[in-house]
Amino acid sequence: MKCLVIGVESTAHTFSVSVVSSDGEILSNSKSVYKAPPGGGIHPFEASQNHLAAAPSVLTEALRSSGTEPGDLSAVAYAMGPGLGPCLRVGAVAARTLAASLGVPLVPVNHAVGHIELGCLLTGAEDPVVLLVSGGHTMIIAYSGLRWRILGESLDLTLGQLLDQFGRHHGMASPCGRAIEESASRSDHYLRLPYSVKGNDVSFSGLLTASKSLLDRGASFEDVSYSLQETSFSMVTEVTERALAFTGKKEVMIVGGVAANKRLSQMMSAMAERHSARVLAVPLEYSGDCGAQIAWTGVLAYESGIEVPVAESTVKQSWRLDVVDIPWRG
Amino acid sequence: MSLTSPGVDETVPGRLLYRGAEADVVLGDWQGLPAVFKVRKPLTYRLAAIDREIRRQRTAHEAEMIRHAKRAGVATPFLYHLDLQTSTIVMEYVGGKMLRDLAGQMTANDAEEPFFKFGEGVARLHAAGMMHGDLTTANLVSREGTLVFLDFGLAHRTSRLEDHAVDLRLIKETLVGAHPGIAKAALDALFRGYEAVAGTPKSRRVRSQLRNIERRGRYARVT
Numbered sequence: 001m002k003c004l005v006i007g008v009e010s011t012a013h014t015f016s017v018s019v020v021s022s023d024g025e026i027l028s029n030s031k032s033v034y035k036a037p038p039g040g041g042i043h044p045f046e047a048s049q050n051h052l053a054a055a056p057s058v059l060t061e062a063l064r065s066s067g068t069e070p071g072d073l074s075a076v077a078y079a080m081g082p083g084l085g086p087c088l089r090v091g092a093v094a095a096r097t098l099a100a101s102l103g104v105p106l107v108p109v110n111h112a113v114g115h116i117e118l119g120c121l122l123t124g125a126e127d128p129v130v131l132l133v134s135g136g137h138t139m140i141i142a143y144s145g146l147r148w149r150i151l152g153e154s155l156d157l158t159l160g161q162l163l164d165q166f167g168r169h170h171g172m173a174s175p176c177g178r179a180i181e182e183s184a185s186r187s188d189h190y191l192r193l194p195y196s197v198k199g200n201d202v203s204f205s206g207l208l209t210a211s212k213s214l215l216d217r218g219a220s221f222e223d224v225s226y227s228l229q230e231t232s233f234s235m236v237t238e239v240t241e242r243a244l245a246f247t248g249k250k251e252v253m254i255v256g257g258v259a260a261n262k263r264l265s266q267m268m269s270a271m272a273e274r275h276s277a278r279v280l281a282v283p284l285e286y287s288g289d290c291g292a293q294i295a296w297t298g299v300l301a302y303e304s305g306i307e308v309p310v311a312e313s314t315v316k317q318s319w320r321l322d323v324v325d326i327p328w329r330g
Numbered sequence: 331m332s333l334t335s336p337g338v339d340e341t342v343p344g345r346l347l348y349r350g351a352e353a354d355v356v357l358g359d360w361q362g363l364p365a366v367f368k369v370r371k372p373l374t375y376r377l378a379a380i381d382r383e384i385r386r387q388r389t390a391h392e393a394e395m396i397r398h399a400k401r402a403g404v405a406t407p408f409l410y411h412l413d414l415q416t417s418t419i420v421m422e423y424v425g426g427k428m429l430r431d432l433a434g435q436m437t438a439n440d441a442e443e444p445f446f447k448f449g450e451g452v453a454r455l456h457a458a459g460m461m462h463g464d465l466t467t468a469n470l471v472s473r474e475g476t477l478v479f480l481d482f483g484l485a486h487r488t489s490r491l492e493d494h495a496v497d498l499r500l501i502k503e504t505l506v507g508a509h510p511g512i513a514k515a516a517l518d519a520l521f522r523g524y525e526a527v528a529g530t531p532k533s534r535r536v537r538s539q540l541r542n543i544e545r546r547g548r549y550a551r552v553t
Contacts, residue, residue, distance in 0.1 A: 081549075082548075082549040136548070137548065139548075142507070144507065144508060144510060145510035145511060146510075147510070149506065149507035149508070149510065150503065150507060151503065151504075151507045151508070152503070153547065153548065154548075155543070155546065155547075156546070158548070190377055190379045190380070192379075195380065195384065197484070198463065198484070198496055198500075199463055199464050199465070199466070199484065199496065199497075199499075199500035199503075200466070200500060200503060200504075201496075201499075201500070201503075230376075230377050230380065231380065234375065234376045234377070234380055234381075237375050237376075238351065238352070238373075238376075241351040241352070242351040242352075242466075244351070245349065245350050245351040245468075246351075246430070246466055246468050246504075246508070247508065266375075267375040267376075268375075270374045270375035271373070271375045274349070274373075275349065317549075318549040318550065319549055320547070320548065320549045320550055322506070322507075
């Protein structure tokens with residue numbers, strides 16, 4: 001029988017609520033996004049205050065635009081982690097309250113698993129190598145033996161952090177990805193930067209330092225943006241290619257906020273072609289953080305019997321996706 | 331496409347054996363001997379300025395590192411020829427079976443012997459002051475009971491504990507990621523093999539550094 005699950009996302013800058021049906025229809029996806037001050041990043045407490053203020057209206061809007069009544073909901077899913085503590089707690093409080101008042105199960109969802117499962121729903125990916133690139137993650141992932149497994153990752157900064165910290169050094173406000181992409185598109189002058197691939201992993205910290213110091217020594221923002229993108233994206237593409245060649249899989253799926261970057265998906269396509277693999281890009285609206293990733297994964301988890309009593313419904317700031325069992329793919 | 335696909339022994343010269351992430355591995359003929367041509371072709375997704383340098387550097391490096399590994403007593407293919415213009419290494423055709431494919435069919439018991447040897451080999455490389463840099467199970471081939479180490483493209487001369495731990499980290503990542511069923515048994519055997527060659531103090535230090543690296547991982551909780 002068809003059921004409806006409402007999902008609450010609040011791991012970082014985005015507070016979002018969505019209603020999704022068990023046949024994969026996204027009925028609503030409302031959100032409020034915290035804006036960092038120029039030159040700054042996400043201040044966890046400030047972001048949580050944004051979420052607190054926005055929660056009632058986002059929740060109401062998600063329910064109203066989905067055309068469902070609260071009584072029609074079978075379960076309430078929430079992002080249990082990983083993420084920023086103060087932000088996670090706002091989502092958890094909203095979800096607990098809703099679940100308790102409706103008398104329906106509360107379903108914990110791992111945010112990263114949410115990105116992947118929603119991506120699979122929307123792109124039709126069956127058994128992909130996943131590149132998860134955002135402010136919180138830079139990981140190459142594939143499913144095997146009941147879990148999503150990490151085949152490679154960044155040893156230090158995430159790709160989103162690399163771009164944001166570079167942009168902020170130039171006085172921008174996070175997220176800076178789009179502005180950097182725009183600047184990069186106006187240059188084709190490559191400045192040499194350190195390229196650091198270690199086995200299946202990448203390291204971005206030296207690249208960030210070198211890029212900032214190029215700016216400080218007077219190189220143009222456009223040229224450094226271009227060179228930074230070319231270098232970091234090549235590194236990420238190389239390790240994704242390694243995972244693809246190693247596993248022999250035929251699909252590459254890009255998810256997370258940085259998936260919106262056109263140059264990155266262009267590189268991925270050129271790489272995948274060599275291995276006769278398909279590149280699947282998650283539609284922009286759903287590649288970044290959103291309630292739908294939590295609601296849809298909530299559907300899958302709920303149908304597998306996963307729930308958590310309200311008394312134990314804590315949040316986990318640290319919760320790697322490779323410790324989460326995925327019974328619905330077993 | 332894999333080294334162990336059926337019929338590989340009857341392959342004709344010039345046939346593509348394996349398409350890796352950065353190189354095509356082609357079986358051919360070198361002065362009458364069956365040989366493997368490892369060709370790092372330009373990768374079109376990368377800027378030529380980035381790509382050329384990486385290919386040249388890794389090819390030259392790989393040849394040098396194969397020599398060092400051999401001297402350390404680790405089985406590697408023999409080097410026949412090196413061409414930096416085309417980023418090509420010509421070397422002995424090893425044959426055998428890829429550890430990745432063997433591991434796919436192993437039980438925890440079967441893992442003991444090959445992974446103990448794997449650990450011994452890694453310890454020898456480290457003792458000789460180098461890291462392999464790419465120790466996935468696709469880069470080891472079992473031939474008549476000997477474990478042959480391939481693909482030294484990311485190898486370096488280094489005696490830093492951190493680098494040696496990075497080698498072990500990749501092994502662990504590959505085992506847990508790609509061979510979860512035997513990962514625990516295989517790692518146990520591997521660490522014992524490592525300790526047998528490196529000695530207990532070095533083995534303890536490098537494993538403790540491995541935990542430090544894992545702790546730096548995103549959202550990690552290492553026990």
